[in-house]
Amino acid sequence: MTSNVPSVTIQEVADLAKVSPKTVSRVINNEPLVRADTRARILDAIDQLNYRPNLNARGLASNRSFLMGLFCDRPGDYLSEFQAGAVERCRESSIHLMVEPWDVESPQIENQLDTLLGQLRLEGVILLPPLSDHPLVLNKLHEASIPIVRIAPKHNVSATPSIGIDDYAAARQLTAHLVDLGHRRIGFILGRPNHGATEQRYLGFVDEMRAHNIAVDSKLVQTGNFVFADGLICAERMLRAADPPSAIFASNDDMAAAVISMARKFGLDLPGQLSVTGFDDAPVARMIWPELTTVSQPVAAMARMAADLIIRLEPRRNGWPERIPRHLLDHAMIIRNSTARAARR
Amino acid sequence: MTSNVPSVTIQEVADLAKVSPKTVSRVINNEPLVRADTRARILDAIDQLNYRPNLNARGLASNRSFLMGLFCDRPGDYLSEFQAGAVERCRESSIHLMVEPWDVESPQIENQLDTLLGQLRLEGVILLPPLSDHPLVLNKLHEASIPIVRIAPKHNVSATPSIGIDDYAAARQLTAHLVDLGHRRIGFILGRPNHGATEQRYLGFVDEMRAHNIAVDSKLVQTGNFVFADGLICAERMLRAADPPSAIFASNDDMAAAVISMARKFGLDLPGQLSVTGFDDAPVARMIWPELTTVSQPVAAMARMAADLIIRLEPRRNGWPERIPRHLLDHAMIIRNSTARAARR
DNA sequence: GGCGGAAATGTCAGCGCTGTCAATGGGTGC
DNA sequence: GCACCCATTGACAGCGCTGACATTTCCGCC
Numbered sequence: 001m002t003s004n005v006p007s008v009t010i011q012e013v014a015d016l017a018k019v020s021p022k023t024v025s026r027v028i029n030n031e032p033l034v035r036a037d038t039r040a041r042i043l044d045a046i047d048q049l050n051y052r053p054n055l056n057a058r059g060l061a062s063n064r065s066f067l068m069g070l071f072c073d074r075p076g077d078y079l080s081e082f083q084a085g086a087v088e089r090c091r092e093s094s095i096h097l098m099v100e101p102w103d104v105e106s107p108q109i110e111n112q113l114d115t116l117l118g119q120l121r122l123e124g125v126i127l128l129p130p131l132s133d134h135p136l137v138l139n140k141l142h143e144a145s146i147p148i149v150r151i152a153p154k155h156n157v158s159a160t161p162s163i164g165i166d167d168y169a170a171a172r173q174l175t176a177h178l179v180d181l182g183h184r185r186i187g188f189i190l191g192r193p194n195h196g197a198t199e200q201r202y203l204g205f206v207d208e209m210r211a212h213n214i215a216v217d218s219k220l221v222q223t224g225n226f227v228f229a230d231g232l233i234c235a236e237r238m239l240r241a242a243d244p245p246s247a248i249f250a251s252n253d254d255m256a257a258a259v260i261s262m263a264r265k266f267g268l269d270l271p272g273q274l275s276v277t278g279f280d281d282a283p284v285a286r287m288i289w290p291e292l293t294t295v296s297q298p299v300a301a302m303a304r305m306a307a308d309l310i311i312r313l314e315p316r317r318n319g320w321p322e323r324i325p326r327h328l329l330d331h332a333m334i335i336r337n338s339t340a341r342a343a344r345r
Numbered sequence: 346m347t348s349n350v351p352s353v354t355i356q357e358v359a360d361l362a363k364v365s366p367k368t369v370s371r372v373i374n375n376e377p378l379v380r381a382d383t384r385a386r387i388l389d390a391i392d393q394l395n396y397r398p399n400l401n402a403r404g405l406a407s408n409r410s411f412l413m414g415l416f417c418d419r420p421g422d423y424l425s426e427f428q429a430g431a432v433e434r435c436r437e438s439s440i441h442l443m444v445e446p447w448d449v450e451s452p453q454i455e456n457q458l459d460t461l462l463g464q465l466r467l468e469g470v471i472l473l474p475p476l477s478d479h480p481l482v483l484n485k486l487h488e489a490s491i492p493i494v495r496i497a498p499k500h501n502v503s504a505t506p507s508i509g510i511d512d513y514a515a516a517r518q519l520t521a522h523l524v525d526l527g528h529r530r531i532g533f534i535l536g537r538p539n540h541g542a543t544e545q546r547y548l549g550f551v552d553e554m555r556a557h558n559i560a561v562d563s564k565l566v567q568t569g570n571f572v573f574a575d576g577l578i579c580a581e582r583m584l585r586a587a588d589p590p591s592a593i594f595a596s597n598d599d600m601a602a603a604v605i606s607m608a609r610k611f612g613l614d615l616p617g618q619l620s621v622t623g624f625d626d627a628p629v630a631r632m633i634w635p636e637l638t639t640v641s642q643p644v645a646a647m648a649r650m651a652a653d654l655i656i657r658l659e660p661r662r663n664g665w666p667e668r669i670p671r672h673l674l675d676h677a678m679i680i681r682n683s684t685a686r687a688a689r690r
Numbered sequence: 691g692g693c694g695g696a697a698a699t700g701t702c703a704g705c706g707c708t709g710t711c712a713a714t715g716g717g718t719g720c
Numbered sequence: 721g722c723a724c725c726c727a728t729t730g731a732c733a734g735c736g737c738t739g740a741c742a743t744t745t746c747c748g749c750c
Contacts, residue, residue, distance in 0.1 A: 406738040
């Protein structure tokens with residue numbers, strides 16, 4: 001009952017192709033030393049029998065798992081998209097993707113990690129922020145010598161490959177856009193403190209402001225943790241201020257949506273009395289009115305690339321080179337109608 | 346280099362605990378016939394050595410995989426939440442969750458499924474709509490005798506367990522809410538045709554309307570496929586009509602958001618001139634203004650339950666009983682401010 | 691004390707594949 | 721024709737665990 005579909009084994013393929021199982025194995029694993037006609041004969045047999053190598057057996061014999069990990073903290077909206085991209089690339093190499101949410105705050109994380117890593121040897125792990133900078137996780141994976149690719153980590157250069165957009169440049173661009181529209185008093189809502197992007201986006205904002213000789217009022221810099229609810233609070237504080245901003249730069253779209261929502265409660269005319277920018281181009285950016293001016297990230301491409309880096313590492317197995325700069329993918333500033341020329345005052 | 350952390354084997358544990366590997370195996374697998382003190386000694390040894398059984402070896406020997414599948418079509422927003430719930434439950438039983446997106450439309454799906462199922466024996470699979478009703482997928486899984494749990498399938502009773510809320514009842518409730526507010530001319534936006542929920546929600550709407558002797562104008566019934574962009578189109582058509590509705594029931598929140606967005610473009614006062622209801626209580630429901638009146642689903646609970654049903658099936662292995670009614674979880678109608686009393690006309 | 695039977699533990703093969711190393715075969719150069 | 725070499729293939733053990741079955745231990749009872 002356990003398996004009413006007796007699965008085809010490598011032996012049967014070998015018999016049919018009149019070779020030894022080992023040679024079939026060579027073909028499966030794309031090893032070079034097989035004559036072309038032998039290979040063809042074997043592929044034929046595989047096809048005829050509809051043979052699929054058993055991953056457990058392969059894994060046991062070769063100490064692999066054919067599983068790639070995708071570690072994230074809170075599964076949020078872009079996870080799905082990222083995941084889809086990664087799965088796509090993994091499938092091309094018959095690797096399966098295992099998504100593992102870890103709670104950064106939880107004390108159990110160490111034990112859970114030990115369990116996972118002890119149980120099977122992941123081919124590699126993609127780390128989403130803020131896990132990209134989680135010392136414990138990084139350590140454990142390093143100890144187990146499991147290749148990793150980090151998405152949007154804090155530092156631009158590190159011993160492990162990382163992928164991201166140029167958050168700093170994008171933030172400057174977005175800020176410049178606001179300044180161009182005549183805004184001088186601009187509020188800023190920070191993301192979660194432990195995200196690399198939080199820092200970069202803020203730095204970009206500050207530097208661009210400075211470049212235009214505009215002061216950044218510390219009362220107009222609030223922390224929203226990338227969360228809608230917190231965004232509401234930040235927005236309220238800013239709008240209630242004696243000298244409220246004419247524009248608010250929120251570090252992601254959820255918080256930008258919150259700003260807009262709160263602005264409505266204040267009865268403001270949007271974007272006339274308040275310009276708002278988001279970041280990420282999440283689905284919500286186009287679902288609210290006015291639609292958000294924001295920065296779009298090539299999420300699927302990042303995912304594919306991350307998976308690809310891990311898969312392509314396989315052949316050399318001797319680890320990554322020493323210091324690798326982040327793979328920078330292109331972002332795009334998308335101007336919609338949440339930003340407009342500043343009102344004369 | 347492949348593994349610089351030589352892993353502890355069952356043999357080492359056995360040696361330390363002065364028993365045979367088989368007995369250790371019994372403890373790992375929670376088999377009953379082990380004396381309490383022996384078990385304790387073994388658990389101790391496991392702890393001391395920090396032993397983690399190798400999944401490949403376990404799987405190979407017992408023809409298992411310790412992997413549960415979560416199959417979905419387009420990874421959408423509630424996938425993340427669902428996934429988190431399922432992973433949580435799986436972890437409790439040292440099962441790992443593998444999320445596999447399948448493109449319902451793709452002709453490759455058959456081959457990809459064969460590959461996956463041929464490679465490893467999944468412990469079970471959770472099917473998200475519209476995969477819950479995909480004949481090919483259902484068939485393949487049945488042939489491979491892999492237990493499945495379907496989320497929100499079309500029919501309420503079937504040979505395999507399924508989980509969902511009472512979409513029909515919820516839709517009636519939501520419709521009644523609109524009628525109570527004095528709405529008579531109500532538009533309806535359907536979801537994707539192949540979703541069970543699409544049908545149920547519409548039926549609930551129709552029946553409740555009928556119960557109040559209110560006609561359903563077929564011009565006010567449009568198909569939006571659960572997608573924001575399509576929702577815009579549907580909304581536009583309805584609002585442009587000679588005799589536009591005073592309320593629109595959208596089958597999910599994304600489409601409801603689209604209705605609101607379009608209503609704004611028409612310069613309507615919301616909710617004064619148009620009431621809108623969504624469905625699902627997606628994050629967007631509270632991110633737009635007015636906030637959506639909608640129905641919330643216990644997504645995480647459904648996920649946990651799905652995983653649980655599969656895991657708990659294990660012991661008896663002899664398949665599911667014959668005909669199983671859907672496990673109905675409670676929904677909740679959430680009244681926010683996208684719905685209001687109909688304007689006098 | 692001895693016996694029967696159930697409970698507890700052990701033995702051993704083998705799951706399906708790959709790593710290691712050995713064997714085979716065909717071509718080259720002298 | 722022969723020695724030699726390299727490209728190709730095969731033999732075989734064993735990865736770490738569990739299933740089936742064998743054996744031992746324990747306990748109650750006559």
